[in-house]
Amino acid sequence: MEKYIKFVLKYPKFILLFFFILTVFMGSGLLKLKMDNSIEAFMPQEDSEYLYYNKVREQFGDNGRFYIMSVSGENLFDYKMLTLFDNIVSDIEAYESYDFEKDGARRDILNEFLLMDQVAYNDLITTIGGDKCFLRLVERKYHGLFGEKEIISKRAFRKLKKSVLKSLALMKNEVVADFISPYTAKGITGENDMLESYDLIGKDDSGKRVIPRTKDEIMLFKQRLFSNPAFADGIYHINAETNKIESFGLVVKFNNVIDRDPYAREIKEIADLYLSKGVNIISHGAPVVNLCFNLYMMRDMTVFLPFVMLAVIIVFYFNFRTIRGVILPLLCLICADLWVLGLMGHLGYKLTSLGIAIPTLMMAIGSSYAIHILNQYYIDYNLLLTSGRRKGLASVMSHVSLTVLLAGFTTFVGFMTLMSSAIIGTREWGVFSAIGVLFTVIISISIIPAMLYLLPQKSISEKVSKTDYTKVRFVDKLISFFSRLSVDHYKMVVFIAVCVLIFSIVGLFKLRVETQFLKYFQEDDPIRVNAKVIDSNFGGHWGFNILIDSGEIDGIKQPEFLEHVEKIRLWLVNTKDLHIGRTDGFSDFIKTMNMAMNNDDPAFYKIPDSFYDINDYLEIFSGDDNNSDGRIDDFESFVDYDFKVTNIIARLHDNIESSVGTGEIKRVLSKVDQYVKNILPEKYSYKITGYPQIYVKFSDYLVQGQIQSLLLCLVVVGIIMILLFENFKVGCLALIPMSVSVCFTLGVMGWVDIPLDIVTSVIASVTIGIGVDDTIHFLNTFRHYRGRGNNISDTIVKTLQVSGRAILYTSFSLVLGFSVLCLSTFTPVIMFGVLMSISMVATTLGALVVLPACIKSVGIELKPAKADSFIWRYISLAKAFGFKEEY
C-alpha cells in the first residue's frame, strides 16, 4: 500500500490524467445502459415452475401481461368518434402486421425532406398524403417533439426522422401477437339457416373498414356487438345505470419479446395523441405498469439525485469547511458511479430494480471512504508541516488507505457472496456492487492523495487545524457524548441495545413479505385510478392460466370435458374473494358456433351434446393459422397442438380498497388449486401457471434470496474479520453493528407495517455495505491506538474522535441526502429515502455506541496475541495486508 501511495504522490498528474481518461471511457457506457425490471431479468432459469411457465407461454402465448385500454367519449357511436377509434385501432395494428410494401416510399419521403434547409409541417403532411397510418405516426412524433411549431430546422427534422424510423423499426418487429377490439373481432351468425362469418365492422374492396354512419349501420354494429355474450366486458362495457355501451375495450397481447417497454411506450404515445383529440383513453396492464415504474424511477432518480448530491455537498462543507472537503469526496463518488454504471453499459448489462440502488450504494460507500481519508488528512495535517508534503502525505495516506483497502476488501467479499443467490438479478447486483466497491477504493486512494499533493497547502484553512477541529463543533459534542455512553455507561448501552434488539425481533415477526406493485403508485396516480376503471369494466388487468389436460388427443372436443371446464369457469367468476372478473376459454368459440348453427338462438349458447358437432365446428371455423403451428390463430391461447389440453385464462383484478399483493395472490391460487383438484375427475389433470404466479415466486425468491444471501454475507464478513484481526471475538463483535442495524430497520418495518418487498429488501444490502465499512474503520483505528499502549477507555475515546468523526460525517451527509427522496411522489422512492435514513442512523449508532460499549464490556485486546499459534501462522490476512508492520 505504501509503495502505491508513494507512486501516486510521485506521479500525481499522470494518475489524475489516467483516471480522467478512464472515467470518460467508463462513463460513455452510461449511454448504453438500459432499464430492465422484467421477471426474465431475475428468475432462476432452472426453476421448474418458471420453466413450465415459459413452456406454456411458448405454446399458449403470454396471456398474463397484456396492454388493456378502455376507450370512451361523449358519444361513443358518433361517426367522428368511431372514425377516431378506427385510427387508434389501425395505428396499433401497424405493430401487429407492418405494411412492408409502403416502407420504401415512407423512407423516400423522409430522405426527400432531409435535403431541405427548413421543413414546414404542412408540406410534410401534404407530401405523406394518403398513407394515413404513416401520417399519424409523423404527426404524433412531430407534435411530441416540437409542439405546434409550423416550421422546423434541418437539424430538428433529422431528430424527427430518427424518432419516426425508430417507430417504424419497432413496427417491423410485429411483436403484437393478438389484438382484440370491437373493430378486429369477428362474429358468426346462423340466422335463417344461413351461416355467415363477419367482421363486426365491414370492410370495402381495399380492405379498409367501413365506419358506420347511418342509424341503421350503427344499429347493425351494436347488434353485432351484442350477438356474442363473450364480447360483454371484453370488447365493450355497458353502464349498468343507463344500460348503454359506455366504453370499448382493447387488449394488446405481445409475443414473447422480453423488453416490452419500447412497444408499450409506442402504444401509450398513440393513446396520448387521441386523448388530446378528445377521446377518453384509459391505459393499463402489466406493460403499462412496468413502463410507468421505470419512467417514474428514472424521473425521480434524475430529478432527485442532484438534490441528494446537493444535500451531501452541504453537509460535506459544514464538516470540513473547505472547498476540497467538498470537491474531493464528491469527485470520488461521481467517478465510482460512472465507473460501475458505465461498466454495466459497456458489458451490455441492464439496470434492474435492484441495480437501481447501485448508484446510491456507491454514493454511500464512496463518500465514506473519501471522508475517512480526508478526515485523517486533516487530523494528521501537522505531519505535512513537519515531514514535508510528500513524506507527510505518504505517511498519512498509507495508514488510512490501508484501512480503506481492508474495508473495501471485506465489503467486496461480502457482496460477492450474493453470487450464491439463485436469482440472476441478485447475482448481478452482488457482482456489480462488489466491483463498484473495488472501484471506489481504487478511486479514493488514488485521486485524493494525488489532488491533495497538487493543491496548494496554504489553502487549508486555519479553522480546520487540529485544535479547532476537535473542540468547537456539534460533531465533537456528539462524539464526546458517544464516548461517555460507551465508556461510562456501557452496561446501560448494552442493555438498551438488547432491548432494541428484542423490540426489533418482535417487529421482525410482524414483518410481511409481500410485494404490492400497484401500491408503489400514489392513490391518485393514473396507474391506480386506471386500474379501478379497467378492473370494474373489463374484469381485470392481468391474468393467469389454468391448464386442464383431457388425457387424450382431441380429448378437449369431448362435451363432457368441456362441461367440466365450464363449471370451473363459472365458479371462478362467481366466487367473490378470488378477484377474478372474467375468464376466457376455448368453449366460448364452441358455444358461439353452436348458437350460430341453431339459428342464433341464445338458448344454444352452450356446449353441444355431440363430439361430432364440436369436431365439425372446428373444421368449418376455418380461421388463419399464420404461424403454421396446427392451431387456428384464434385458438392459440386456449388449446395445445394436439387438442389435448385446454387453457382457461382468468383475469385478476384488485380489491376495491387496496391492491392485491403477492400474499393475496398466493391465497387465491391456492383456493383455485383446491377447487379444481376436488371437482375434476381423476382421468383429467390440471396445472396452474401464469404471470401472477411467477410474480409471487419472483417476489419470494428475491426477498428471501436477499435475506439468505445477506445472512451468508454476514457470516463471511465475520470470518474475514476473524482472519483479519486474528481474534474470534472480533468476528462476533464486528457483526453487532451490522446485525443490530439490519434487525432494527427490518423491525421498524414490521412495526409500522411496511412490507419486505422487491424494493425494501435492497436496504439490507446497503446497510451491510455501510456497516462493514464503519466497523472496520472503527476496529482498525481502535487497534491502532490500543497498540500504542492506551487503555480500553482511552482507546475508545481516541478512536471515536478519529474514526467516529468520519463515520458521523458520512452518516450526516447521507441521511440528509436520502431524506430529500421523501419529497418524491413515487412510493418506492419515498420508502427508499426513509428506510435508508433509518438504516444510516441505526448503523452509525451501532458502530459508534453499541460496538465500543460491547468492546468495553468484553474487554477485547485486539492485539495479534495468537499470531504465533498454528492457525494464524498459515491463515493470516493481516500479513497479506501488511497489518503486522503497524505493530
Add this chain to the structure above:
Amino acid sequence: MKLKFFMISMVVLFISQTCFGLTGREIMEKNDALKKPDSAKSVVYMTINKGKRIMKKEFGLTMKKFKNGEDKALIAFNKPTKIKLLTHAHKNRDDDQWLRLSSGKLKRIASSDKGKAFVNSHFYYEDMSSRDIDDYEYTLVSSENILGADCFKIDAFKKKGKKVYDKLSLFVRKTDFFILKIDFYKKGRFHKYLENYDIKAVKGILTPFKIVMYTADGKASTHLNIKSINYNIKIKKSKFNKEALR
C-alpha cells in the same frame, strides 16, 4: 363463394407452339384457353403439415359443368369428419354453398371471405375457385427453370376488387403453358407458394396428381394427392341437389 376446385381449373390442354414474342397477357390467355373437363370425379387425400402436427383428411370430389355454363361441385369428406359441402358456382354472382354437418344439420354458407383457410389447410377459398383472367394485369418478367422445366415468369397484379393476393408470380411451362408454380404475395409480402408435381394426361387432360401449397418459409404445407380421377363421366344432376345432402 366460388368453389370450382382449383386443380380442375388448372387442368389444361397441351398446345405446342412457338412462344417467342408473347406478352404476359398472351401467355395467360393461352393458359386460359386450354380445354376443361365437363365433369370429374376424384378421391383426394389431403395431408396438412403444421409444425409437429400432421392432419390427414380424405374427401371425394364430384363436379359437373351445366349447360348454362355454371358448375356444381360436391365435396364429401370421409375422414376425419363427415362434412359435405355443395357448391353452385355462378357466372355473374357469388357462389352458393351448403354445408351439411355429421349430425345432418344443414346450413347455407354466405360468407364471402375468400381469405379463409379451407378446412384448416393452407389453401384459401380463393385458391379453390376458378380464376378469371381479367382479375389481374400480367407482365412477363423473365424465364426461369422451375422443377426442371423452362418456364415463363409472369407477375400478375390485382386489379380493383376483393382479391386476397396483391400479386402472383406465375411460372408457366414454355412447352405446354401449364402452370408449374405460383408465388402468392399478400400486403406486399411473399406469403406462400404452390407447386404442381406428377403431371399426367388423363383422357388428354393434363392433371397434377400432387399439388403442394407451402408457407413462405417452407416449414408448413398442405399436400393434395389425387388417389383417383375420372373426367367427362356421366353424373346425375340430382346428386347436386340441396336435398341430396340430407
